[in-house]
Structure formats: structure tokens, C-alpha cells
Amino acid sequence: MTRKGKEIIAGWIFLLPDLVGLAIFVMFPAILGFNISLYNWSGLGQMKFVGFTNYFKMFQDPIFIRSLTVTIKYVLMFVPLNFLISLALALLIKKPSKGITFFRTVYFAPVAISLVSIAFVWSYIFQQNGFFNSVLSIFGIPSQTLLGSMNQALYIVLALSLYASVGYFMVIFLAGLNDIPEEYYDAAKVDGASFWQNFWYITFPLLKPTSFFVLIISLIQGFQLFDQVYVLTGGGPFYATSTIVYYAFQTAFEYYQFGYAAAMDFLMFIILVVLSLILYKVLKGGEVK
Amino acid sequence: MRKLDLKQVTKYIIMSIIAIIFLFPLYWMFVSAIKPVTDIFAVPPVFWPKEPVWGHFAEVFEQLPFARWLFNTAFVAGTITVVALFTHSMSAYSLSRLHYRGRNLMFIIIISTLMVPFSAVMVPLFILVRTFGWVNTYWALIIPGIPNAFGIFLLRQFYIGIPREIEEAAIIDGASVFTIFFRIILPISKPILAALAVFFFLANWNNFLWPLIVINSNSLKMIQVGIAGYGGQYQNPWGDIMAADFMAMLPTLIIFIFLQRYLVTSITMSGLKE
Numbered sequence: 092m093t094r095k096g097k098e099i100i101a102g103w104i105f106l107l108p109d110l111v112g113l114a115i116f117v118m119f120p121a122i123l124g125f126n127i128s129l130y131n132w133s134g135l136g137q138m139k140f141v142g143f144t145n146y147f148k149m150f151q152d153p154i155f156i157r158s159l160t161v162t163i164k165y166v167l168m169f170v171p172l173n174f175l176i177s178l179a180l181a182l183l184i185k186k187p188s189k190g191i192t193f194f195r196t197v198y199f200a201p202v203a204i205s206l207v208s209i210a211f212v213w214s215y216i217f218q219q220n221g222f223f224n225s226v227l228s229i230f231g232i233p234s235q236t237l238l239g240s241m242n243q244a245l246y247i248v249l250a251l252s253l254y255a256s257v258g259y260f261m262v263i264f265l266a267g268l269n270d271i272p273e274e275y276y277d278a279a280k281v282d283g284a285s286f287w288q289n290f291w292y293i294t295f296p297l298l299k300p301t302s303f304f305v306l307i308i309s310l311i312q313g314f315q316l317f318d319q320v321y322v323l324t325g326g327g328p329f330y331a332t333s334t335i336v337y338y339a340f341q342t343a344f345e346y347y348q349f350g351y352a353a354a355m356d357f358l359m360f361i362i363l364v365v366l367s368l369i370l371y372k373v374l375k376g377g378e379v380k
Numbered sequence: 381m382r383k384l385d386l387k388q389v390t391k392y393i394i395m396s397i398i399a400i401i402f403l404f405p406l407y408w409m410f411v412s413a414i415k416p417v418t419d420i421f422a423v424p425p426v427f428w429p430k431e432p433v434w435g436h437f438a439e440v441f442e443q444l445p446f447a448r449w450l451f452n453t454a455f456v457a458g459t460i461t462v463v464a465l466f467t468h469s470m471s472a473y474s475l476s477r478l479h480y481r482g483r484n485l486m487f488i489i490i491i492s493t494l495m496v497p498f499s500a501v502m503v504p505l506f507i508l509v510r511t512f513g514w515v516n517t518y519w520a521l522i523i524p525g526i527p528n529a530f531g532i533f534l535l536r537q538f539y540i541g542i543p544r545e546i547e548e549a550a551i552i553d554g555a556s557v558f559t560i561f562f563r564i565i566l567p568i569s570k571p572i573l574a575a576l577a578v579f580f581f582l583a584n585w586n587n588f589l590w591p592l593i594v595i596n597s598n599s600l601k602m603i604q605v606g607i608a609g610y611g612g613q614y615q616n617p618w619g620d621i622m623a624a625d626f627m628a629m630l631p632t633l634i635i636f637i638f639l640q641r642y643l644v645t646s647i648t649m650s651g652l653k654e
Binding site for chain 1: 394395406408421467468470471478479481493496498501502505507523527551556557586604607621626628629633647
């Protein structure tokens with residue numbers, strides 16, 4: 092056989108394991124998921140075709156609406172705060188100086204640790220008689236309900252998410268910042284530009300591709316909030332921290348309504364695709380002109 | 381010059397305060413694991429117990445199949461990492477250096493799977509894995525975790541950057557595609573493979589939702605699911621929970637401390653090179 096023929100065969104053989112794997116474990120489930128969402132199914136026994144009933148049902152289900160609202164509220168807080176804090180951290184430790192590696196390591200460390208582990212300490216710190224309230228009492232602030240409060244629980248979940256993720260995005264911003272040629276800043280210095288002018292006219296525009304990436308990834312991550320809720324609050328109190336993924340998980344694996352859960356998952360999938368496309372349009376894929 | 385110093389000092393103070401906030405939960409986890417019961421919710425909080433209690437760590441091993449959980453986690457995360465890096469290298473090599481019709485289409489199809497978040501397919505994936513009879517087996521934990529377009533994408537970027545001449549010399553010598561891949565390409569990709577290995581291993585060690593869905597046999601649990609059940613349902617004493625928590629977290633922290641630069645490399649590469 093010719094070298095060219097061998098190359099074609101090798102090309103497909105090399106590609107095969109992952110291609111088959113992705114087809115079976117990602118592409119096929121995505122299609123299967125939509126299909127299941129059209130049925131009433133307990134996971135065992137007969138499947139009953141119900142068309143789009145599961146999708147209509149969602150918007151009459153107060154718990155689903157609650158979970159959707161909580162998820163959106165959380166994402167609206169998580170995405171911008173995560174963006175600002177991780178960018179601020181990156182700017183803070185960008186310039187090499189004494190001990191900076193230590194600080195970078197500390198801010199980055201939570202990324203390596205599981206959300207479950209962190210959530211347990213969080214749970215302990217934010218118990219009513221825990222560390223957080225005893226710090227408040229030093230300042231004369233009365234004891235708060237915290238995880239038992241419908242108003243406060245989501246913020247505690249949010250704080251945990253930020254703690255666990257800002258280090259990751261800080262590293263991404265740091266890489267983006269280091270890609271900006273130093274000459275731009277040197278030129279601005281000659282013109283006597285201030286820190287904010289530097290930031291606004293050089294850093295921010297040139298950081299657009301990085302910003303786009305950070306926004307997309309944190310958006311997708313935010314929408315999939317699950318681990319923190321599972322350990323910290325179990326969705327409570329009174330569904331105040333129940334998210335789409337958490338409710339879909341319960342619907343499938345605690346209430347055994349697979350069709351309904353699949354519909355929620357599919358809806359979330361569509362929301363994410365649409366949001367990503369909108370973000371892409373708005374930021375034009377982060378292209379720098 | 382004084383102004384500059386003041387600026388520097390302020391910066392270090394801010395950085396230190398943030399560092400304390402970041403380190404505190406980990407410190408609190410550890411110190412609470414060695415506190416006697418009376419210190420757990422003491423007011424004011426006890427920052428270091430007068431008489432540290434080391435027994436909680438042993439209790440965790442007595443009460444739980446903790447060693448087994450650690451083994452399960454290391455085995456699953458390790459296997460996925462090794463196998464995935466191998467298949468991803470092959471795919472990436474095929475998609476970047478070999479020429480055949482349909483290659484670009486295949487690349488687009490593979491990349492499009494990045495759009496499908498795991499939680500959007502958890503129900504159908506569970507049904508599928510159950511159909512295979514894999515529920516409560518290592519297969520369910522390992523096999524679906526292997527295919528991953530993210531790794532393929534990063535490796536492909538790396539392979540595109542390898543100069544053509546490196547291969548050409550081997551081709552003239554009559555080396556086959558397989559020889560080139562194993563003898564030339566894999567050895568020069570060691571740094572990027574190391575970076576991805578750390579990333580994959582940690583991600584799988586910390587994976588929670590999927591192992592929670594497919595495993596309910598206690599002896600097959602991965603560590604995150606194990607400690608989640610321990611803390612949640614049984615109302616165990618906080619000292620024991622923190623001890624279990626700390627030990628579950630320790631391997632990842634050690635890996636992080638020693639291999640941090642690899643993790644930075646893999647994260648840095650992930651989004652920024654178009």
C-alpha cells in the first residue's frame with residue numbers, strides 16, 4: 092500500500108477510540124435525553140409518550156420556577172463578582188516582587204480542592220453557633236440565621252463558589268495580562284497615563300478575548316451549580332437554594348420521574364447554548380481589532 | 381520615594397489579608413479535626429486546642445471504609461487520566477498531522493461536544509450506563525470519563541506547533557506512522573502530557589455528581605461521595621467530619637503544592653490560544 096493510503100487508515104484508527112467514546116457517551120445521550128423528555132417514565136417499566144407535556148408542566152411547577160429563579164439570581168451574582176475578583180487578584184499579583192509566588196499559590200490553592208471538602212468546612216463555619224457568628228458577636232452584631240435563613244443561605248453558597256473558583260480565573264487573567272506587550276505601558280508612561288487610564292485604554296481592550304472566555308466558562312459553571320448545594324443546604328430552606336441541576340437530580344434519582352428530569356436538563360442545555368451565542372455576538376468572540 | 385513605599389506596603393497588607401481569608405478554611409478544617417468536643421463550638425472560638433485530640437483521624441478509619449474509598453478514587457482518577465491521555469494524543473495526532481478526507485468535519489464534530497455540559501445529559505447517560513449493566517461497577521466510573529474533547533483540543537493545538545521537519549527525517553528513513561507517533565511525537569509531548577495529567581487527575585479525584593448517581597454500594601464509593609454521606613445523614617460529630625474532610629482533601633493539596641506549575645500550564649493553555 093502507498094504511504095498515502097496507510098496514512099488515511101492510520102488517521103481513522105487513531106481517531107476511533109475517542110470518536111466512538113464521544114458518540115456513545117456525549118452525542119447519543121444528548122439525543123436520547125431529548126427523546127426521554129417526551130415520555131412519562133419512572134425509569135423502569137412502561138414509557139408513556141406525552142409529547143411536550145413535561146415542558147409545559149415545568150412552568151406550572153412552583154418548585155421548578157423557584158429553582159430556575161434561584162439559578163438565575165445566583166448566576167447574575169456569581170458571573171460578575173467572579174469576573175471582578177479574579178481580575179483584581181490577577182492585577183494585584185501581576186508584577187513580580189518579593190513573595191508574590193506565595194500569594195499566587197495561596198489564592199490558587201482552593202482550585203485543587205474538591206467542592207465537597209470545602210463545603211463541609213463552610214457548613215461548620217456557618218453553623219448558627221459557628222465561627223462566623225462568633226466573629227460577628229465580637230463586633231456586637233446579633234447572631235444570624237445563616238444557612239437556616241431563606242435570605243442568607245444563597246449568599247453563603249455564593250461565597251463558597253467564589254472562594255473555590257476565583258483562583259482558577261485569576262490564572263487565566265494572569266496569562267491574558269502577560270500577553271499584553273510591555274511597550275504599550277511604556278509608551279503610556281511617557282504620556283503620563285494614570286493607573287486607571289492604563290487599565291481602561293490598554294489592559295481592558297486587549298484583555299477582551301480572555302474576558303470572553305472567563306464569562307462563558309463561569310456562566311456555564313454557574314448554571315450547573317450542584318455540589319455546593321447538595322452538601323451545604325440540600326436545596327433548602329424551603330427551596331431557597333434549589334437550583335435547576337439540583338432539582339433535576341432530585342426529580343430523577345429521588346422521585347424517579349426520568350422524563351420530567353430529562354426535560355429540565357434539555358431546557359438548561361438550550362438556555363446555555365443560547366446564552367453562549369448571545370455573549371459571543373455581543374463580544375464578537377473577543378476578537379481584537 | 382516615600383509614596384512608592386507606602387503603595388507597596390498597602391499592597392502587601394491587602395495581599396496578606398486576602399491570603400488569610402483564603403487559608404483560614406483549610407486551617408479551620410485541620411484545627412477542628414484535633415479539637416476536643418468541648419472546643420468545637422466554644423465561645424470565643426478556640427484557634428489552637430490546649431490538648432489536641434488526634435483520635436478523630438483513627439476513628440474515621442474505624443467507622444468508614446475510608447482506605448477503600450481512597451483506593452477507589454485513586455484507581456478511577458488514575459486510570460481515566462492514563463487512558464484518556466493516550467487516546468487523546470492519538471486523536472490529536474490524527475487531527476493535526478495526518479491527512480485524509482473528512483478530517484476537518486471530524487474535528488468540528490468532536491469540538492461541538494464541548495457544548496454539552498455534563499449535567500444536561502446526566503439522566504440519559506445514567507439510563508445508558510444502566511442498560512450496559514454498569515451501575516455499581518468501576519466501569520460506570522471510568523469508561524464515560526475517558527472521552528473528552530477538551531484534552532483532544534489542547535493536544536491538537538500543541539501538535540500543530542511541532543515543526544514538520546522533525547517528522548520528515550523519519551519519513552525519509554521509512555518510519556511508519558505508528559513509529560513516528562510512539563517514537564517522536566509522544567516523547568516530545570511529555571511536558572504538555574504532564575500538565576494535562578495533573579489537571580485530569582485532580583478533576584476526576586474531585587468529581588462528585590456522576591459517582592453520586594452511579595454508585596450506591598458503600599465499598600465502591602469514591603471519596604467525595606463517601607464523605608458527603610458521612611457528613612450529611614448521620615449527624616456525626618464535627619471533629620470526625622473535619623478529620624475525614626481533611627484527609628480526603630490532603631492528597632489533592634499535596635499534588636497541588638508539588639505540581640502547581642503543571643496545573644497553571646494546563647489552565648493557561650485552555651482558553652487563550654485560538
